[in-house]
Amino acid sequence: MSDPIFPHRQLLGIEGLSPLEINRLLDLSDPYVSINRGPEKVSGSLQGRTVVNLFFENSTRTRTSFELAALRLEANVINMQVGSSSVAKGETLIDTAVTLNAMHPDVLVVRHPQSGAVKLLSEKVRCAVVNGGDGSHEHPTQALLDALTIRRRREKIEGLKIAICGDVAHSRVARSNFYLLQTLGAEVRVIAPRTLIPSGLERLGVKVFTDMREGLKDCDIVMMLRVQIERMSGSYFPSMREYFRFFGLDREKLSLAKPDALIMHPGPMNRGVEIDSDVADDFERSVIREQVELGVAVRMAVLELLAGNAIAESATTKAAV
Numbered sequence: 001m002s003d004p005i006f007p008h009r010q011l012l013g014i015e016g017l018s019p020l021e022i023n024r025l026l027d028l029s030d031p032y033v034s035i036n037r038g039p040e041k042v043s044g045s046l047q048g049r050t051v052v053n054l055f056f057e058n059s060t061r062t063r064t065s066f067e068l069a070a071l072r073l074e075a076n077v078i079n080m081q082v083g084s085s086s087v088a089k090g091e092t093l094i095d096t097a098v099t100l101n102a103m104h105p106d107v108l109v110v111r112h113p114q115s116g117a118v119k120l121l122s123e124k125v126r127c128a129v130v131n132g133g134d135g136s137h138e139h140p141t142q143a144l145l146d147a148l149t150i151r152r153r154r155e156k157i158e159g160l161k162i163a164i165c166g167d168v169a170h171s172r173v174a175r176s177n178f179y180l181l182q183t184l185g186a187e188v189r190v191i192a193p194r195t196l197i198p199s200g201l202e203r204l205g206v207k208v209f210t211d212m213r214e215g216l217k218d219c220d221i222v223m224m225l226r227v228q229i230e231r232m233s234g235s236y237f238p239s240m241r242e243y244f245r246f247f248g249l250d251r252e253k254l255s256l257a258k259p260d261a262l263i264m265h266p267g268p269m270n271r272g273v274e275i276d277s278d279v280a281d282d283f284e285r286s287v288i289r290e291q292v293e294l295g296v297a298v299r300m301a302v303l304e305l306l307a308g309n310a311i312a313e314s315a316t317t318k319a320a321v
């Protein structure tokens with residue numbers, strides 16, 4: 001039987017998920033945090049199943065985290081090196097999807113530089129699909145691990161003031177977090193230079209600031225974003241030095257947030273650009289390493305849940321034939 005609260009076999013984004021569905025994913029992830037901290041990290045619930053990591057874009061932590069999560073559930077894992085696969089020979093995304101589908105994997109984790117590509121691929125396969133980040137669109141498991149980190153530190157997300165700062169224009173992490181944090185009742189602020197604020201952002205319900213000193217006032221959480229140089233064509237700000245001066249998180253700017261405000265960053269960090277090492281490595285306030293740690297727990301829960309739903313769905317389809 002599919003999960004009664006989250007019956008889907010795909011996690012393509014956070015947009016459209018209900019508070020109940022989001023909380024279900026967080027509740028299922030939570031126990032894996034302590035399991036991962038203990039000596040027996042293995043659950044065996046995906047034994048004999050196959051998880052394929054299909055990454056069309058570079059990734060260190062997300063791919064490793066999904067791989068580790070799948071291995072801890074005792075699934076078989078295949079990492080597809082896109083550079084050396086048929087994609088490099090000109091195979092289309094759809095052909096790749098159809099080819100993989102013919103091999104009957106149980107879960108596909110897909111990252112792609114174009115927004116919407118993972119959804120397109122998911123329409124051509126019968127297995128479970130997780131979006132591991134598509135262009136500047138969504139990165140749902142990152143938002144879930146961010147939420148789990150906040151929830152474990154602050155008990156609930158509702159009512160918190162959360163500032164998301166920096167390169168919002170290119171950030172799928174920011175977009176997934178806008179949906180998730182607001183759905184769970186947080187007040188979300190965006191702080192960025194005008195050139196890095198996408199038009200129509202207010203329509204998503206967030207408050208927009210172009211002055212860090214103003215935007216950080218009274219915040220419970222300060223989430224910094226990486227300046228994504230690889231997605232920029234042209235210049236969005238005069239220099240890295242200038243960016244750091246106005247939008248880099250340092251002690252002085254942090255002092256405007258609440259005295260116990262937590263510091264977050266999805267990684268990889270550009271130290272000295274969007275964040276000063278002094279605050280990034282402040283173990284009292286920075287939960288950046290915890291975010292990485294909890295990412296494995298979230299991905300274990302997501303893989304297990306979606307694979308279970310996909311298996312239940314195909315059993316029902318077969319029974320109906």
Ligand code: ASP
Nearest residue numbers: 133139173226266267268
């Ligand atoms: N790792 C995150 C992502 O893949 C954030 C970043 O790259 O800046 O979107």
